[in-house]
Amino acid sequence: MSFTILKKHELVPTVYLMGIAAPRVAKKAMPGQFVILRIDEHGERIPLTIADFDAQTGTITLIFQKIGKTTRQLASLAAGGSIADVAGPLGKPSVIEKFGTVICVGGGVGIAPIFPIARALKSAGNRVISIIGARSADILFWEDRMNEASSELHITTDDGTKGHHGFVTEVVQNLLEHGGHSGQIDRVIAIGPPVMMRAVASVTKPFGVKTVVSLNPIMVDGTGMCGACRVLVGGETKFACVDGPEFDAHEVDYTLLMSRLAMYLPEEKEALEPYEH
Amino acid sequence: MNTESESKIRPEMAKQLPSERRYNFSEVALGYNRGEAVAEAKRCLDCKKPLCIEGCPVGVDIPLFIRQIAEEDFDAAARTLKSTNSLPAICGRVCPQETQCEAVCILGKKKDSDPIAIGGLERFVADYEMKKGVMIPEILESTGRSVAVVGAGPAGLTAAAELAKMGHAVTIFESLHSAGGVLVYGIPEFRLPKAIVAAEVDFIRKLGVDICLNSVIGKIDTVDELLEEYDAVFLGTGAGLPLFLGIDGENLNGVYSANEFLTRVNLMKAYLFPEFDTPIKKGSRTIVVGGGNVAMDAARCAIRLGSEEVTIVYRRGEDELPARAEEVVNAKEEGVRFRLLTNPIRILGDENNWVTGMECINMELCEPDESGRCRPVALSGTEHNIPADIAIIAIGTSPNPLVPMTTPGLETARYGTIVADETGATSKPGVFAGGDIVTGSATVISAMGAGKVAARAIDEYLGRV
Ligand SMILES: Cc1cc2nc3c(=O)[nH]c(=O)nc-3n(C[C@H](O)[C@H](O)[C@H](O)COP(=O)(O)OP(=O)(O)OC[C@H]3O[C@@H](n4cnc5c(N)ncnc54)[C@H](O)[C@@H]3O)c2cc1C
Numbered sequence A: 001m002s003f004t005i006l007k008k009h010e011l012v013p014t015v016y017l018m019g020i021a022a023p024r025v026a027k028k029a030m031p032g033q034f035v036i037l038r039i040d041e042h043g044e045r046i047p048l049t050i051a052d053f054d055a056q057t058g059t060i061t062l063i064f065q066k067i068g069k070t071t072r073q074l075a076s077l078a079a080g081g082s083i084a085d086v087a088g089p090l091g092k093p094s095v096i097e098k099f100g101t102v103i104c105v106g107g108g109v110g111i112a113p114i115f116p117i118a119r120a121l122k123s124a125g126n127r128v129i130s131i132i133g134a135r136s137a138d139i140l141f142w143e144d145r146m147n148e149a150s151s152e153l154h155i156t157t158d159d160g161t162k163g164h165h166g167f168v169t170e171v172v173q174n175l176l177e178h179g180g181h182s183g184q185i186d187r188v189i190a191i192g193p194p195v196m197m198r199a200v201a202s203v204t205k206p207f208g209v210k211t212v213v214s215l216n217p218i219m220v221d222g223t224g225m226c227g228a229c230r231v232l233v234g235g236e237t238k239f240a241c242v243d244g245p246e247f248d249a250h251e252v253d254y255t256l257l258m259s260r261l262a263m264y265l266p267e268e269k270e271a272l273e274p275y276e277h
Numbered sequence B: 001m002n003t004e005s006e007s008k009i010r011p012e013m014a015k016q017l018p019s020e021r022r023y024n025f026s027e028v029a030l031g032y033n034r035g036e037a038v039a040e041a042k043r044c045l046d047c048k049k050p051l052c053i054e055g056c057p058v059g060v061d062i063p064l065f066i067r068q069i070a071e072e073d074f075d076a077a078a079r080t081l082k083s084t085n086s087l088p089a090i091c092g093r094v095c096p097q098e099t100q101c102e103a104v105c106i107l108g109k110k111k112d113s114d115p116i117a118i119g120g121l122e123r124f125v126a127d128y129e130m131k132k133g134v135m136i137p138e139i140l141e142s143t144g145r146s147v148a149v150v151g152a153g154p155a156g157l158t159a160a161a162e163l164a165k166m167g168h169a170v171t172i173f174e175s176l177h178s179a180g181g182v183l184v185y186g187i188p189e190f191r192l193p194k195a196i197v198a199a200e201v202d203f204i205r206k207l208g209v210d211i212c213l214n215s216v217i218g219k220i221d222t223v224d225e226l227l228e229e230y231d232a233v234f235l236g237t238g239a240g241l242p243l244f245l246g247i248d249g250e251n252l253n254g255v256y257s258a259n260e261f262l263t264r265v266n267l268m269k270a271y272l273f274p275e276f277d278t279p280i281k282k283g284s285r286t287i288v289v290g291g292g293n294v295a296m297d298a299a300r301c302a303i304r305l306g307s308e309e310v311t312i313v314y315r316r317g318e319d320e321l322p323a324r325a326e327e328v329v330n331a332k333e334e335g336v337r338f339r340l341l342t343n344p345i346r347i348l349g350d351e352n353n354w355v356t357g358m359e360c361i362n363m364e365l366c367e368p369d370e371s372g373r374c375r376p377v378a379l380s381g382t383e384h385n386i387p388a389d390i391a392i393i394a395i396g397t398s399p400n401p402l403v404p405m406t407t408p409g410l411e412t413a414r415y416g417t418i419v420a421d422e423t424g425a426t427s428k429p430g431v432f433a434g435g436d437i438v439t440g441s442a443t444v445i446s447a448m449g450a451g452k453v454a455a456r457a458i459d460e461y462l463g464r465v
């Protein structure tokens, strides 16, 4: 049994959207969860967040950035094609409660996983202030969907081509200082590159606002069986695939996360070489 | 043939030479040829009270299949085996026969005499059948009952096969993309070729068992949800959670759990990187911590990946090594070094977070404790560093809590194992369990035995509901 690709298109340069028929996954998926997929017999198992899901049509949506061998190969597949294995939904779902005012931060491809969380938080009655950021306006996506999922939306670009000229953290800082329109901020959730999550965590810490990040360590099985995904949170080793992927942002050891993410750099280059010719 | 033949010694099974096999992942033991198998079979006394059968957790009719080999009726021998054991090619290779069936063979009790090579003969017959084309046994008429089996390891596969033969509709749910459990992700190709596992799994599919891969129970469906759709559930989820030492440096780059290392190598075929996409770090100096079969497998994989120096660090002595003696010999022949009575204190790393070595301390055995084993004690002042760029932690595993956590009413014991009675029944009606999830890490054949016993109990339960 394999999984049929229903649609695929390039959302913005290097970022792709893929719709996959996976009825059993779609029925159970919750915001914050991910799948592990393997394209074919020779493939690697890679985790991707479930950016959207529809139990009615039995589809899940994945959004991924083309960076290495596997994501490149994935980007080369077309609607009508198929993927050998999709396992999920994995990981603990996001905590969705009525917190009050919540800031949702999505950086780069992190916009994809923050979307279903913002949407769920809003329907749970929260005031959702979202901040989405990218290097440049041309690689910013889902502004429309994020707008719908939020009570207030801020945009940042590193080069100033759209919205606030600068980093998401500056907007977070500003909101915390001035409390947004409604006063207090009750919770912050940030998803993006580790450096961004670390920066958000250090901005929110002095304000004592509970902050959650979704970690993206290297994974193999995604079920707690191998320990490849171990991260250090509050001085304790956790397996991100089963204990997370969301953790208390103020307790995460980001240096360790980043160094473990770089573990296979030489091999990743080697894998890419034959594929590029 | 019922008289004792002249030879008291079993034929030695041909093996790949250590100097060759340390550079490849092909099978080490090559199996008996026809002549050797028939000669060995003729040595069997066909005992009136065959003790050997009692030594086999699935109750293979050992004297019968061996007689059939002696009569050169290999088809009949295959039928005999398959009637009680759905995975004979696997068992013939990885059963710890020396502590199971062969340990109680009457011939082994005689002076200067080897027990019959039951495992080797089992492998011979299973391989013969596989080459020839597998026969599908008779399946009883459909009972209209259905069973969900969670986990496609030896326990789940055996329970499924037995239930299918009884006429129940069986669906296996397996979280990985391949069926076999430890047989595919843990035990390396050179001890158990994956094509053999695939062929035996295929036999189970041919019995009518539906195998749903990529299905993590507790996530995609809970056990309670399975019970709405199926009349009973069997849990064979194994003991797959890796344990770490809890010492400094365990999160450094280059430190693997044995599970991760073996999963990358075996399930993901990282030894064929970049033809297969999953990478593995090939260190020049590898330390494996632990002394069991898992440690031997990891060390022997590291040798084959090209690590120049592979050292096993184990805190007890040679006699206490829990691995099969044969595997220790194999490992030594292939160049694995042993640092016995040595215990790691911490793993050392460089400024880039990479492993550079392991600080260890010498140990001393003293009086055996109540379990009969000697508790080693550290000899202070003997701290020393062993250089390494890869460290593999192979000190054991515990049950994965995913299913127990999501199943209200399922009783678990101290180390997270599921509590089941001798028939496999758990505290939850309609839910049975067996294998490593109940016993903690054990053996392929004990997991199969548990699967078989539970299948009988489930059959009885289904007759009542
Ligand atoms: C829970 C989780 C959710 C994720 N969600 C998304 C998402 O929605 N969209 C998206 O674009 N990316 C997501 N990622 C990251 C994504 O898995 C990696 O980008 C992908 O594996 C890269 O594979 P590659 O072969 O193309 O690149 P490679 O060249 O193999 O690697 C590039 C980098 O990706 C990371 N990586 C490599 N292999 C893995 C692996 N098996 N597991 C995790 N990271 C790996 C490493 O940092 C590596 O340096 C997520 C990761 C995690 C853990």
Ligand SMILES: Cc1cc2nc3c(=O)[nH]c(=O)nc-3n(C[C@H](O)[C@H](O)[C@H](O)COP(=O)(O)OP(=O)(O)OC[C@H]3O[C@@H](n4cnc5c(N)ncnc54)[C@H](O)[C@@H]3O)c2cc1C
Residues within 6 Å of the ligand: B094, B095, B096, B150, B151, B152, B153, B154, B155, B156, B173, B174, B175, B176, B180, B181, B182, B183, B186, B187, B215, B216, B217, B218, B236, B237, B238, B239, B240, B262, B293, B294, B297, B400, B402, B403, B434, B435, B436, B437, B441, B442, B443, B444, B445, B447
């Ligand atoms: C490296 C290694 C070498 C070994 N060598 C030997 C040997 O030579 N001889 C021997 O007799 N024994 C050996 N053993 C032990 C033996 O393999 C195990 O005792 C045996 O496999 C246990 O069988 P099981 O069916 O209980 O569990 P497993 O084989 O662990 O299978 C459990 C299966 O359940 C799946 N699963 C887990 N959770 C879920 C879930 N929530 N949903 C769906 N599926 C799930 C897992 O993916 C797995 O496929 C070895 C073990 C290891 C790790």
Ligand code: SF4
Residues within 6 Å of the ligand: B055, B056, B057, B058, B059, B060, B062, B085, B091, B092, B095, B097, B100, B101, B102, B118, B119, B122, B445
């Ligand atoms: S299955 Fe294992 S224990 Fe049973 S007869 Fe065969 S080798 Fe011996």
Ligand code: SF4
Residues within 6 Å of the ligand: B043, B044, B045, B046, B047, B050, B051, B052, B053, B062, B063, B066, B104, B105, B106, B107, B116, B118
């Ligand atoms: S105990 Fe040994 S000799 Fe006797 S029947 Fe069994 S295998 Fe043959």
Ligand code: FES
Residues within 6 Å of the ligand: A218, A219, A220, A221, A222, A223, A224, A225, A226, A227, A228, A229, A230, A239, A240, A241, A242
């Ligand atoms: S990915 Fe293997 S334990 Fe998390």
